[in-house]
Every structure is written in C-alpha cells, then in structure tokens.
Amino acid sequence: METIIDNEAVVxxxxxxxxxxxxxxxxxxxxxxxxxxxxxxxxxIHNVSRGIIRFGExxxxxxxxxxxxxxxxxxxxxxxxxxxxxxxxQIPPRVEYSLTALGQATLPILYSMAMWGxxxxxxxxxxxxxxxxxxxT
Amino acid sequence: METIIDNEAVVxxxxxxxxxxxxxxxxxxxxxxxxxxxxxxxxxIHNVSRGIIRFGExxxxxxxxxxxxxxxxxxxxxxxxxxxxxxxxQIPPRVEYSLTALGQATLPILYSMAMWGxxxxxxxxxxxxxxxxxxxT
DNA sequence: CAGTATCCACAATGATACTG
DNA sequence: CAGTATCATTGTGGATACTG
Numbered sequence: 001m002e003t004i005i006d007n008e009a010v011v012x013x014x015x016x017x018x019x020x021x022x023x024x025x026x027x028x029x030x031x032x033x034x035x036x037x038x039x040x041x042x043x044x045i046h047n048v049s050r051g052i053i054r055f056g057e058x059x060x061x062x063x064x065x066x067x068x069x070x071x072x073x074x075x076x077x078x079x080x081x082x083x084x085x086x087x088x089x090q091i092p093p094r095v096e097y098s099l100t101a102l103g104q105a106t107l108p109i110l111y112s113m114a115m116w117g118x119x120x121x122x123x124x125x126x127x128x129x130x131x132x133x134x135x136x137t
Numbered sequence: 138m139e140t141i142i143d144n145e146a147v148v149x150x151x152x153x154x155x156x157x158x159x160x161x162x163x164x165x166x167x168x169x170x171x172x173x174x175x176x177x178x179x180x181x182i183h184n185v186s187r188g189i190i191r192f193g194e195x196x197x198x199x200x201x202x203x204x205x206x207x208x209x210x211x212x213x214x215x216x217x218x219x220x221x222x223x224x225x226x227q228i229p230p231r232v233e234y235s236l237t238a239l240g241q242a243t244l245p246i247l248y249s250m251a252m253w254g255x256x257x258x259x260x261x262x263x264x265x266x267x268x269x270x271x272x273x274t
Numbered sequence: 275c276a277g278t279a280t281c282c283a284c285a286a287t288g289a290t291a292c293t294g
Numbered sequence: 295c296a297g298t299a300t301c302a303t304t305g306t307g308g309a310t311a312c313t314g
Contacts, residue, residue, distance in 0.1 A: 021176060024200050028254030029179045029247055037174055042166045055296050063161050066288060092295040109249045110166055116246055117165030192276050203308060229275040
C-alpha cells in the first residue's frame with residue numbers, strides 16, 4: 001500500500017469550473033448543478049459509490065464516454081472536493097477513486113433523481129424505445 | 138378568461154430532447170438530467186413553483202438568461218410534460234406557465250439539491266467570492 | 275408582451291496518436 | 295494502466311433584428 005498522493009478532505013479553491021453563474025444568482029441549486037451536474041458526473045459518483053473505483057473499469061461501465069471526457073470529469077470532481085484520488089506507485093499504474101464526505105452527501109440527491117426518472121420512464125413507456133448503439137472510444 | 142390552448146397532463150412523445158444517452162445506458166438519473174437538468178431548467182421550475190408564471194417576469198427573475206434560451210427551455214419543459222402553457226387570446230399577448238403533476242414531483246429533487254448547495258457553499262465560503270456582473274439581453 | 279429567425283463566435287466533445 | 299496532447303468537428307448559446 002504505497003500511497004503517493006491522497007487529497008482526503010482537501011478542497012482546493014482553484015476550481016476549473018466556472019462558478020460565475022452561481023456567483024451572479026446565489027442560487028444553491030445552480031451551484032449544485034455546476035459541481036455535480038451534467039452528463040457524466042452523476043454517473044461517476046454513483047459508480048464510485050457502488051465500488052467501481054478504477055479508471056478502466058469505470059470507462060467500461062460507462063458506454064459512450066471517451067478517455068478524455070472521463071479524465072476531465074474525474075479531475076473536476078476531485079478539484080471540487082467530491083472525489084479523492086489515490087495513486088499507487090507501481091507499474092502498471094494503479095489509481096483508485098473514493099467519495100469524500102461531500103461526495104457521499106450527494107447520494108440522496110442521486111437517489112431522488114433516480115426515483116423520479118423511473119417514474120417518468122414508466123409513465124411514458126420510454127424504456128421500450130429503440131435506438132442504435134453509438135461507437136466512441 | 139379566454140383560454141386557447143392548455144396542454145394539461147398531455148405528455149407528447151415528440152421530444153426535441155435527444156434521449157439517446159438514456160436509451161443507451163437505461164440510467165434513470167441520466168434521464169432525469171436530460172429532462173430537468175442543465176443551467177436553466179431547475180431555476181424555471183423553481184420560479185414557476187413560487188408564482189413567477191409569465192415570460193417577462195421570469196426573464197427578469199433570471200439574470201443572464203436570453204429570450205432565446207428562456208423560450209427554448211420553456212418549450213423543452215412543456216414538450217416533456219413538466220410545464221403547462223396557457224395562452225390568453227388578447228393583445229398584448231399573455232401566457233402563463235404552471236407545473237404539471239410530473240413537474241410538481243421534481244420539487245423534492247430541487248430541494249435536496251438546494252440543501253446540498255447551501256452546505257457546500259458554507260464549507261467553502263463561496264458566498265464571499267467576487268465577480269463582475271455579466272451583460273446579456 | 276411574448277415570442278421567431280438568422281447569423282456566428284467559441285465552448286464542448288470526439289478521434290487519433292503518443293507516453294511514463 | 296491511466297492517462298496527455300493535438301487536431302477536427304459539433305453543438306450551444308449570444309447578439310441582433312423582426313412580428314402578431
């Protein structure tokens with residue numbers, strides 16, 4: 001267990017995220033959206049919470065995501081204090097992600113979103129719609 | 138009260154939203170994000186819920202939003218069964234928005250997001266950060 | 275008042291190749 | 295394995311002008 005870096009509970013203030021929409025409106029929902037919203041971040045958080053904690057398995061668990069996007073979103077979440085990133089000094093490299101306390105605290109949000117989404121899909125019968133599988137790296 | 142159109146409880150299946158991300162992953166959180174996620178939709182829903190129901194007042198209540206974006210987001214929400222749009226046949230025109238049952242059901246999500254956002258802002262002292270006010274029509 | 279329509283800048287993402 | 299770097303492409307949203 002040769003941990004090199006572990007940013008446990010360290011929230012850095014050099015956000016890459018542009019928080020100006022929140023700073024203008026002071027709307028806390030907007031802030032939450034900026035930190036954990038978007039196409040991939042909720043899925044990443046959910047995956048880490050259920051034990052998918054390495055880069056490779058995460059990519060396999062997320063159809064349609066590219067390395068570039070996944071890296072970018074993981075970095076955002078780390079920088080904003082949602083994820084910890086643990087690097088093991090070995091070859092081949094090994095990295096493991098985990099949720100910070102702030103990250104854990106988002107799970108109820110994801111849960112209520114999931115409940116609503118299921119109900120919505122049921123009412124619309126969206127589950128039965130067809131589509132083509134996309135490619136992507 | 139000369140109502141012309143009222144799409145009460147009518148969810149149309151010609152989504153403009155591209156639901157393919159959901160159709161690929163079957164992730165209900167992703168679906169919820171597609172329907173009520175993004176920069177403006179949660180704010181619109183919140184505003185309607187607290188009585189801001191006309192186009193003009195909504196735009197005034199949302200610093201930084203353009204007519205184009207506001208119109209687009211309102212149409213999305215209407216088409217996806219979150220909002221009703223009531224048009225009064227008078228000059229000057231008058232339009233009023235209201236939440237459908239599905240729309241009402243999203244309020245707990247917004248609430249939990251707001252709670253998390255407040256806690257996040259408190260922990261980081263984000264409230265005190267400075268910014269310049271943007272222009273926009 | 276409550277929108278449309280058009281044009282366009284640039285932000286966001288994809289594809290591909292390379293690396294410690 | 296877990297990324298970076300670069301270029302190409304797409305998408306998103308802003309500015310502006312017009313309308314019933």
